[in-house]
Amino acid sequence: MIVPVILSGGSGTRLWPLSRKNRPKQFLALVGNTTLFQQTVERTQKLGDARSPIVVCSEDHRFTVAEQLQELGLGGSSILLEPAARNTAPAIALAAMQARQNDPEAILLVLPADHLIGDETSFVDAVKRATPLAAQDWLVTFGIRPEAPETGFGYIKRADAVSDSGFKVAKFVEKPNAEAAAQYVQSGDFDWNSGMFLFKASRYLEELEKHSPAIYTATARVFATAQPDLDFVRFDKASMIEVPDDSIDYAVMEKTDRAAVVPVSCRWSDIGSWSALWEAADKDADGNAMQGDVIALDTHNTLVRTYERHMVATIGLDDVVIVATPDATLVAARDKVQDVKKIVDQLSSAGRSEHQAHRQVYRPWGSYDSIDMGERFQVKRIVVKPGSVLSLQMHHHRAEHWIVVSGTAEVTCGEKVFLLTENQSTYIPLGVTHRLRNVGKVPLELIEVQSGSYLGEDDIVRFEDVYGRA
Amino acid sequence: MIVPVILSGGSGTRLWPLSRKNRPKQFLALVGNTTLFQQTVERTQKLGDARSPIVVCSEDHRFTVAEQLQELGLGGSSILLEPAARNTAPAIALAAMQARQNDPEAILLVLPADHLIGDETSFVDAVKRATPLAAQDWLVTFGIRPEAPETGFGYIKRADAVSDSGFKVAKFVEKPNAEAAAQYVQSGDFDWNSGMFLFKASRYLEELEKHSPAIYTATARVFATAQPDLDFVRFDKASMIEVPDDSIDYAVMEKTDRAAVVPVSCRWSDIGSWSALWEAADKDADGNAMQGDVIALDTHNTLVRTYERHMVATIGLDDVVIVATPDATLVAARDKVQDVKKIVDQLSSAGRSEHQAHRQVYRPWGSYDSIDMGERFQVKRIVVKPGSVLSLQMHHHRAEHWIVVSGTAEVTCGEKVFLLTENQSTYIPLGVTHRLRNVGKVPLELIEVQSGSYLGEDDIVRFEDVYGRA
Structure with a gap:
C-alpha cells in the first residue's frame, strides 16, 4: 500500500567538484558501489509490500534516473519530469496526484534522493511504526534523534504521544544557534527535521489545499497537462512556472494540526557538505576517509577522493578535504567546505563549465569523455550501451575518425x-550524415578523433533520434 | 678563458611529483619560461669571454641536455655522459680533464644545474672578482651571504682576506643546528656553502691527485676510455663503477690549503624542496605562489601548481603545497615537504612508476603522452619534432592506428x-615493420590508438635508429 516518492530535484553543488549540475550528488556512488538515489530506492523496497517508486526529477536528469532505476530492475516506475524547480511542496503534490489517480487510499513515503541512512533496519522499522498513524490521517515526519547539537539542521519539538511511537508535533524550529541547539539536545524533546514523510496522498493534498490553496490550485493545473511518454510523465512548463515556490514545511507541515513525528535513530546524514560525508564515511585509525589510489603520511581526519589512473599523496595534513576529478581538484579546510558554493x-x-558539467558526459545512449584537446582537434572516448544508438547526425565543421577498441559498432556513413x-x-568526412549503433551484447567503446576548425558540442544537426532530441 | 662546467647529475626527487628521475628538476621550467638548466647555462654566457659549457650528466638525460642546449643555440657543447653517478669530485675531474686537453690554462666555473639565482648581475660580478684568485691558483668557492640562520645548508668560515673580495677559507662546517646557525649568522664570518666553484682545471686536478689520489687515478682511467659521439662523450661503465663516490668538498676543498671564498649576495636558492621554491617564487598579497588555473579562497602562504586543462580550487588553507600533475597530485603541509622523499x-x-616517469615521456625525436588506457587499448598523443624520425620498428602484440592532427608525416609501413x-x-598491423618521420617544418602531432593483448613499452623490436637505440 505504500508508494515511495523519491524527490530527486537537488542540484547538489555543495559536493563540487564531484557533484555538478549535470550529475548531482544523488546520482553518484558517494558511499558504497551504488548511488545515493539507488540506495534510497532500494531502501523503499525493503518495506513489506512496497510498490515501485514515483520519482520526481528535473527533465535534465531523466535519462540518468531511468538508467539507474533500470539497473535496479525497476524499469516501469513513474518518473515525473519537473519542467521547472518549484521546491518540495509542489513536487510532492504532483506525486500525490499521480498516486491518488491509481489508488485513492495510497500512502506516500516521501524521501529525498540524496540522504544516507547507515542503519536501514531501524529506518524500515520506523516506517512500519508510522504506517498506522498515516492510515489515521496523520502527516508523519521522521525526526532523527540528534547525535550532536548540530546547527545545520532544523529541529522538531515533540508534544503528546499519539501512538506507541509517534508524537504530535509541538513546533518546527529553524536552524538554531549553538546555544539553542545544545539546549534542544539536552531537553530530549527535540529531533532533527529530516525531510522524510509518510502520509496519505489524499490527506496531503487536502491539507495543501487548506493551508496553501495557491500552490494546490496551480499544481493541479500543471497535473492536468500530464503527458505520459514511456516511463516519463511530462508537464507543461508555462503552467509549472506559475506555481509558487515553497517547501512542504512552510506550505503544510508548520500549519496543519495533523503533523506527527516518529523519532528514529538510524545513522542518517543529508551529506550536505564534504565535511558531512567525512562524518558519515568509514574511517581508518587516523580518522581518514580515503577512496582511490592514496598515499597518506602523517595525515589525520582528512577526506581524499581521487579518480582512475590518478594517485594523491598527502603529507602532514589535518582536517582537510581533497577531491580530485579529471578536470578540477578541490583542496579545502574541512571546517570551510561550505564555501565551495563560492567557488561554484x-x-x-x-562563464566556465566546471561547475556544471564533468569531463565525462552522460547521454541516454552511454557517455563520452574528452580525453585530449588541441587547437584543431579533440579526442573522445565514447561508450555506447548494448542496443543503444546515437542520433542520425551531421557536423558542419569537423570530420571524425572512429577506432573501435571494444565491442561491435554498426556504422551508418x-x-x-x-x-x-x-x-x-x-x-x-565533414558534412556527411552518420550514425553509430551498438548492435552487440557488450558495451561498445571507441576512440573518436575530431579534426576541424570548430569543435563545439553545438555543431550538430540531428535528423533522427530515438531519444526525441532531433 | 672561463669554461663553464654544468653539473647536471641530480635526480631531484625532492620536487616530486613535478620532478622525477626521468626528467628531474634541472630540466623543468620551475621559475620563468626556461628550465633551471637553461638558466644556469645562460648565466654563464653573461661572463665576458665565456666558452660554450661542458655539461656532465647521466646517460639517461643526454637527449634532454642536447635539446635544451640546442634551444639556446649552444649545440656543439661538450656533453660528458656519466655511465654511473659518482658524486661531484669525479664529475668535476672528468670535466677538468676534458677542458685541460683543449687549454692547459683553462679556468672552470663549476655550477650545479639546478640552482636559482635571482640577482645575476651580482653573481657575474662575483665571478669577475674571483677570476684573479683562480688565476693565482686558488680554488675559489662562492659563499652566499646568509639571509637567515638556515639549518639546511653547510657553512664556510672566512679567514684572512687574500684579495679585495676573497678570503682564505678557515673551515667548512656541516649543516648546523639552529643555535649554531644563529651564531654563525650573527658573527658575520660565515657564508652558505653553495657548491659553486672557480678554479684552474689543472690546479683542481693537482689538488685532487694530492688529497684523494684514488679518485684521481680511477677517474683518469675512466677519462682514457672517452669516446666522442657527436656532442656526446661516452666513458666505459666498468671503469666508472671503480671510481670512489665522493664530493668535491670532502675530496678536495676541506683538505687543500688553497681554498678561498668569495662572498656574494645574489638571491641564491638550491630549490631543495617545495618550500624553498615557495620562498624563491614571486608571491601575491596573500603570500601565495600560484601557477596555472587556480581559484583560491581564504588561502595564505600556499604554493599551487597545476597543469593544462586542470583547475585547482582551494579554500581556507595556510602554508600548504599543492602540486597537480596528470597522474599524481601532492598535497602537503609546507613545513613537512621534506617527507616527499618517503613518498618517492x-x-x-x-614497484610503481610515478616516482620515475611522467605521464608525458620525452624521447630524442619528441614526446608522447598516454592520454587514455583500457583493458586492451591505449591512446597516445605523439609529438615529433621537425626533421626527426622514430626508429624502424615492429611490435609483436599490438596494432596501431595513427591519425595526424597537425603537421605532415612520412609513414613507412x-x-x-x-x-x-x-x-x-x-x-x-601487428607484426609489420614501420617508421614515422616528420618531414615538415612544424611539429607533427598525431593520435595513436594501440590495440592488443599486451601494450607494454618493451614490446618493440628496433631495426634501425638514428639515435643508436637499435
Whole structure:
C-alpha cells in the first residue's frame, strides 16, 4: 500500500567538484558501489509490500534516473519530469496526484534522493511504526534523534504521544544557534527535521489545499497537462512556472494540526557538505576517509577522493578535504567546505563549465569523455550501451575518425551501413550524415578523433533520434 | 678563458611529483619560461669571454641536455655522459680533464644545474672578482651571504682576506643546528656553502691527485676510455663503477690549503624542496605562489601548481603545497615537504612508476603522452619534432592506428612509404615493420590508438635508429 516518492530535484553543488549540475550528488556512488538515489530506492523496497517508486526529477536528469532505476530492475516506475524547480511542496503534490489517480487510499513515503541512512533496519522499522498513524490521517515526519547539537539542521519539538511511537508535533524550529541547539539536545524533546514523510496522498493534498490553496490550485493545473511518454510523465512548463515556490514545511507541515513525528535513530546524514560525508564515511585509525589510489603520511581526519589512473599523496595534513576529478581538484579546510558554493558561483559568473558539467558526459545512449584537446582537434572516448544508438547526425565543421577498441559498432556513413569491430576504424568526412549503433551484447567503446576548425558540442544537426532530441 | 662546467647529475626527487628521475628538476621550467638548466647555462654566457659549457650528466638525460642546449643555440657543447653517478669530485675531474686537453690554462666555473639565482648581475660580478684568485691558483668557492640562520645548508668560515673580495677559507662546517646557525649568522664570518666553484682545471686536478689520489687515478682511467659521439662523450661503465663516490668538498676543498671564498649576495636558492621554491617564487598579497588555473579562497602562504586543462580550487588553507600533475597530485603541509622523499621511496619499493616517469615521456625525436588506457587499448598523443624520425620498428602484440592532427608525416609501413597530413589516418598491423618521420617544418602531432593483448613499452623490436637505440 505504500508508494515511495523519491524527490530527486537537488542540484547538489555543495559536493563540487564531484557533484555538478549535470550529475548531482544523488546520482553518484558517494558511499558504497551504488548511488545515493539507488540506495534510497532500494531502501523503499525493503518495506513489506512496497510498490515501485514515483520519482520526481528535473527533465535534465531523466535519462540518468531511468538508467539507474533500470539497473535496479525497476524499469516501469513513474518518473515525473519537473519542467521547472518549484521546491518540495509542489513536487510532492504532483506525486500525490499521480498516486491518488491509481489508488485513492495510497500512502506516500516521501524521501529525498540524496540522504544516507547507515542503519536501514531501524529506518524500515520506523516506517512500519508510522504506517498506522498515516492510515489515521496523520502527516508523519521522521525526526532523527540528534547525535550532536548540530546547527545545520532544523529541529522538531515533540508534544503528546499519539501512538506507541509517534508524537504530535509541538513546533518546527529553524536552524538554531549553538546555544539553542545544545539546549534542544539536552531537553530530549527535540529531533532533527529530516525531510522524510509518510502520509496519505489524499490527506496531503487536502491539507495543501487548506493551508496553501495557491500552490494546490496551480499544481493541479500543471497535473492536468500530464503527458505520459514511456516511463516519463511530462508537464507543461508555462503552467509549472506559475506555481509558487515553497517547501512542504512552510506550505503544510508548520500549519496543519495533523503533523506527527516518529523519532528514529538510524545513522542518517543529508551529506550536505564534504565535511558531512567525512562524518558519515568509514574511517581508518587516523580518522581518514580515503577512496582511490592514496598515499597518506602523517595525515589525520582528512577526506581524499581521487579518480582512475590518478594517485594523491598527502603529507602532514589535518582536517582537510581533497577531491580530485579529471578536470578540477578541490583542496579545502574541512571546517570551510561550505564555501565551495563560492567557488561554484565564481565559475558560473566567469562563464566556465566546471561547475556544471564533468569531463565525462552522460547521454541516454552511454557517455563520452574528452580525453585530449588541441587547437584543431579533440579526442573522445565514447561508450555506447548494448542496443543503444546515437542520433542520425551531421557536423558542419569537423570530420571524425572512429577506432573501435571494444565491442561491435554498426556504422551508418552517408548511404553505407557496415559493421566495425575491435581494432577496426572508419572516417566520417565533414558534412556527411552518420550514425553509430551498438548492435552487440557488450558495451561498445571507441576512440573518436575530431579534426576541424570548430569543435563545439553545438555543431550538430540531428535528423533522427530515438531519444526525441532531433 | 672561463669554461663553464654544468653539473647536471641530480635526480631531484625532492620536487616530486613535478620532478622525477626521468626528467628531474634541472630540466623543468620551475621559475620563468626556461628550465633551471637553461638558466644556469645562460648565466654563464653573461661572463665576458665565456666558452660554450661542458655539461656532465647521466646517460639517461643526454637527449634532454642536447635539446635544451640546442634551444639556446649552444649545440656543439661538450656533453660528458656519466655511465654511473659518482658524486661531484669525479664529475668535476672528468670535466677538468676534458677542458685541460683543449687549454692547459683553462679556468672552470663549476655550477650545479639546478640552482636559482635571482640577482645575476651580482653573481657575474662575483665571478669577475674571483677570476684573479683562480688565476693565482686558488680554488675559489662562492659563499652566499646568509639571509637567515638556515639549518639546511653547510657553512664556510672566512679567514684572512687574500684579495679585495676573497678570503682564505678557515673551515667548512656541516649543516648546523639552529643555535649554531644563529651564531654563525650573527658573527658575520660565515657564508652558505653553495657548491659553486672557480678554479684552474689543472690546479683542481693537482689538488685532487694530492688529497684523494684514488679518485684521481680511477677517474683518469675512466677519462682514457672517452669516446666522442657527436656532442656526446661516452666513458666505459666498468671503469666508472671503480671510481670512489665522493664530493668535491670532502675530496678536495676541506683538505687543500688553497681554498678561498668569495662572498656574494645574489638571491641564491638550491630549490631543495617545495618550500624553498615557495620562498624563491614571486608571491601575491596573500603570500601565495600560484601557477596555472587556480581559484583560491581564504588561502595564505600556499604554493599551487597545476597543469593544462586542470583547475585547482582551494579554500581556507595556510602554508600548504599543492602540486597537480596528470597522474599524481601532492598535497602537503609546507613545513613537512621534506617527507616527499618517503613518498618517492614508497612508490619505488611498491614497484610503481610515478616516482620515475611522467605521464608525458620525452624521447630524442619528441614526446608522447598516454592520454587514455583500457583493458586492451591505449591512446597516445605523439609529438615529433621537425626533421626527426622514430626508429624502424615492429611490435609483436599490438596494432596501431595513427591519425595526424597537425603537421605532415612520412609513414613507412612494410614496403610502402607515403605522406600523411592533417586529418588523415593509417593502420599499422601487428607484426609489420614501420617508421614515422616528420618531414615538415612544424611539429607533427598525431593520435595513436594501440590495440592488443599486451601494450607494454618493451614490446618493440628496433631495426634501425638514428639515435643508436637499435
